[in-house]
Amino acid sequence: MAAKGFNAYKMAQEQFDRIADKLELYEGTRELLRTPMREYHFTVPVKMDDGKVKVFQGYRIQHNDARGPCKGGIRFHPQETADTVRALSMWMTWKCAVADIPLGGGKGGVICDPHDLSEREQERLCRGWIRQIVKNIGPVEDIPAPDVMTTAQHMLWMMDEYEHIAGGKYPGAITGKPVGHGGSLGRTEATGYGVVFILRESLKELDIDISDTTAMIQGFGNVAQHAAELYIEYGGKVLGVSCWDQEDSKAYSYIRKNGIDLEELRGITNRFGSVDKEKAEELGYERLPGDDWIAQEANILIPAALENAITGDNVDWIKPSVKLIVSGANGPITPEAMDVLEGKDIMVIPDFLANAGGVVCSYFEQVQNNTNYYWPKEEVLGKLDDKMTSAFYGVMDLAKRKNIPIQAAAYMIAISRVVDACRMRGWI
């Protein structure tokens, strides 16, 4: 390991330490939560198509399961490091806790590049991974899900192998499965809708009527489109979206002062969220450079595309009209920009709260699997609303009560919930 440089685990630990200081946690508690409870490192031998055997390095890291079975993705990545996975498993613990779902945090994967593997080899790798860890995962212990370079297909192979060994049907052993094969309805909408449930409640806190508000959305993919859909349904007006244009290899912002027509815009958008620029201009959308979405006279900004959308360079472009920023994407605001925003009169909802809709839906998938009863989409989204709303108020109450930034409050709530569970179980 390089001594210097960016280390995600170190960063996660430092973040935890800061909160732990505020929470005045005991040394033993800190030590327990700073490190994963269990780590499994193992080899996965795979017979390759050419008959040779290749041995892959697999692992699963379970950070904490005090609140319930661990939950977290499986990554196929050629240069994975244990520290990255440790950090990610810790973040999963906090994410489940802030959403207040009864799950702990975990992460795992295999060091490999799926681009170099045939489909049959990938299947054998998935099955091999399960065989090595089968005793330590499962619907009541640790539930993997898709992550970087893993897909629903990988999850189904894994589930199948698990069921073969376990000798029964255990769809709840893995989430992220396709609908009809144990997957949950509402998964497509979950993250985008979750963002707007939080947005709706935030506006209530700010005492702003949602139907008087305008919003700018960065991105026009799955999350952005569903967020726009629900926001418009609630009476809000989306002034514009920014999206990637594949032809020109750059992003544009499409803006219409009297609001976008979602269906119209969807009609001229391909499946990756690229809007047809000629048609958009014909329909009266103004086409501006990609970053200009930040500098619009809107009340709400929803970065729902990429990491590092709002940075130290562009944070000052934000107009005074903006009252609320809800992070739909992961890490859209750099710490540098965050510092600037804290000095302004803008409410910022952190990503791990705002986009928790995805993990909540995974939880619902598992609940449905375990009861072998599947809910209609409305029921899934209704339950999602309940979960997201109460999670928001949990955080908000603390922030108001202690007058601290929402992001800090969210971490505190999450960590305290885990600490409580550990304490009640008598671990600490």
Place this chain on the structure above:
Amino acid sequence: MDDKYKDAETRKDNTSRVDHLKERVKELNCIYGITDLVHDTSKPFKEAMQSIVELIPLAWQHSDISEAKIIIDGLEFKTKDYKDTPWTQESKIKWDNKTVGTLRVAYLEEKPKMDEGPFLEGERRLIHAISDLLGKYMIDRGVKDSSLQELGRKKTLHENTDKAQWEVIIDLLMRTDPRMLLRITRKMVYYLYRNENKKITDLMQTVCPIERGPGIPQWCGINMPNPRQDMDTLKRIQKGVFEIARDTLSSEEISEQFQRWLREDKARPLLLASQRAGITLVDITDELNRFYENLGGEKSLAPEDSKAIRTSLLRRFFSERLEFINIAKKFITIDSFIPLLKRVIGPAQGAGKLGGKSSGLFLAKNIIQLELPVEEDTDWISFPKSWYLTSDTMMDLIQYNDLDEVLHLKYLEPEEIQQEMPILEHLFKSAVFSAEIIEGLRRILRDLEGRPIIVRSSSLLEDSFGAAFSGKYKSLFIANIGSEEERLSELMNAIGEVYASTLAPDPIEYRRERGLLDVNEEMGVLIQEVVGTRIGPYYLPAYAGVVFSRNEFQWSPRIRREDGIVRMVTGLGTRAVDRIGNDYPILISPRRPELRVNTTAEERVKYSQRYMDVINMEKGILETVDSIEVFRKYGEDYPCFKDVVSVYKDGGLSPISYLTNLKEEDLVVTFDKLFEKNDFVNRIRWIIDLLEDKLGIPVDVEFASDGEKLYVLQCRPQSQSKEIVRKPVPTDTSEEHKIFSANKYVTTGYIDNIEYVVYVDLQGYEALERREDMYKVAKVVSELNSKLPNRRFILMGPGRWGSRGDIKLGVPVVYRDINNTSLLVEIAREKGGYVPELSFGTHFFQDLVEADIKYLPLYPDNSETLFNERFLKKSPNHLSDILPNREEMEGIVRVIKISKLYKDCTMSVVMDGEKNEALGYIKPADHWEWRSDKLEEIAQDLDAELYGVKAFYVLGSTKDGTAGPGSDIDIIIHFDGDEVQRDKLLSWFKKREKEIMDVSSERAKKISGDLFDIHIITDKDIEKRTSWAAHIDSPYGSAREIPLD
């Protein structure tokens, strides 16, 4: 004039030779037929005689008016219309010196006088030979059948029962055709030699001793002399040879060989015709057809003759190139020319060829057809119906329409040509084809009725010079709808446009660069049916594409170059052959189909084909349409629909099922089922393996399928493909000029004129502590990408360019951040004992391929490679010159300006995938060489006579090899013309100067004044030894003469 005359003479000579040969063939047929009859003892005598008499007239020159009659032993046999005429030839049939009958041949009409009345000398010999044969036959048969019984009995038994058929033939030939007997003798010698017969060796020794002295005749068994030289010796040898044959071989064996040799000999007219230089299309076609009708094809030929004819035919129609002929002669049979020539259209009296594209395809077709395993189902592969316009059709058109002046256009400036293009195209399109060509085109249209046509150029240059003209000339689709007249006019338009494209600026420029400008471009045209089916208003193949036997775009270290690569699309193959930029063909390796470029469903959907090219049969045009809409609308009417399309749902791809509702689902072109079935991949692999093996070089094959069969559309060496020009890694680069080298996962490519290296420092990047700093690096790279000159810089950085998630592993750029670079270098530095895996550009692999951005991985810790870290880390950093507000990033992002370090130099990267070697190096300034090369070119092109130039000298820095970037070129011209010529000469130089400066703009910037400094001297100056003139004969050699062409 003289030459032309001589040509005509030779041609005439040749023609009479061929005529003569045809006569010999007739005689042979006759003798052969009679010998057969004579030996068939089962045939009743009278019947045999009648057959014989009917055979005889066929051997005479005017066989249509020849009749024959045999009177023998009071019996008369004659042809139907026989009557005695004044033009009759007669021979007595004798036995034992007694006349027993007569044989008569009569012409029914008067014919020009020949050797003997209207008869040829050969015919006299023949008639004697036949009557002789008949005499002997009478004895044989007479024993039982006729009153001659008594007469012949004793002698017959004694002499003739053991006289074999072959001996009779020798007797005959001796009288009728000594030359042919000579050939047969020669063959017998070979035959005996082959059986290692000692006697024959001894015999040959006696006539042709091994120790050759000056007095010994210069011929032996191998080089038989012309019989006229020494008849006696020859006869002696013949006798000896056949005696040995009789002693060593069985009579049957000899007879069998004789029959074969006689048959083989009949191909001589074709052999001679095919070897005749410039034989016309109609003559060679006639000759081939005659050969085929008379002899039933190549199987009747001796191997050496068949080879000789094959070779000549290949040379006549395809190529003079030995490499081509050597291979093609193994696969292209004489017989295969017969159907081919039925589809060749051209001036009947012309001698044009078919061109490179046609040759490649025809050869591939013959190889495939020959090698297809017979026992298997061979229905799967096919070739589109093709027609060929010979290369001289273009000249014919030009001359027929008096368009000769267009040929001189090629000497104009590119811009001028560009201006002339529309007029040129119009000229060609409105030109009128001669009647015979139009008739031919009508035949094509009738044959290809009901389906669209593609008109493709088939250039001779492409073939004979090994230069890659692909994509330089046009290929045009026509819908082929409407009345025959409309279709004809469309077809002629297309051909005209293809012809005009030979004179377009791009190919002309290309030819100029390669010194091919003065060769008259002769363009064959290949006219093919378009493979496909009709769906709604569209006509299209189910899928089409191109396969290369070398993969220059390995997306995984597990794929080797030799595994090949397929680029394929639905609809017309145009989108696979060319790079479209914003749309993607499917790429697979035919040997590793399971290792896909894109693995997750999302990637596969992103890099899938969105549009397809089709022919709209209602509008009669080539159109690009939304492929998904076509699938939705026509669904299963689309051929092998389920094989090419998948459904994207819930983040996964699944096959189309019975239940799939096409109107609702998200459809994606994946070819999943097609690849899964294996047939396709195996077949493609079989094709390229076979062609590569037989042709001995990597190939590139275009294919298409109508959903049922796989059609091969084109085959050519891969080295002639557009981008893949292999260059060897230079070996003479000095160590100080080397920047990096590689010996792993190298693909083929060459990048020149690199002005900047953008280097992301490995340790610096590693040491970054915050994610946003890493993103900042990506941002800086992105900004450099838009600031630095397009394709004049390379990017070098740690690990995986375009990392997601763990961005510590590589700079998290996306494709747009790097789309102007010419090369992406990933550096894998050993860390804690292991070498990290590189991405091979997978994060945007297909974007790189479509934009032709090269990729190279470097492993600096490998001791066999070179990595000049000092150059990368210590050279002055120009980052803040280019991005003034990014100074703080100088520790991590380094911009190295090559010309600042090495005056006037650029960097080059040569990657030779074949040898798995790459080198990045500083290319030393070559001002002197460049100038010298340019001068040589000019001297070559200068029309000395026209401009009154007597000699041409260079002096100064260019001559001394000391020229710098700003040097001009000093020239002395020894001039001997008038004022007008002088002006013309100077303006010619001006023009050339401008051309050179335009092409080499980088260099031109450095030259302040004119490139050429021209000093004109005359005879007078030389006499007086004025200052410049003094240089040319200076004892110090201050000027060097450059020879004029």
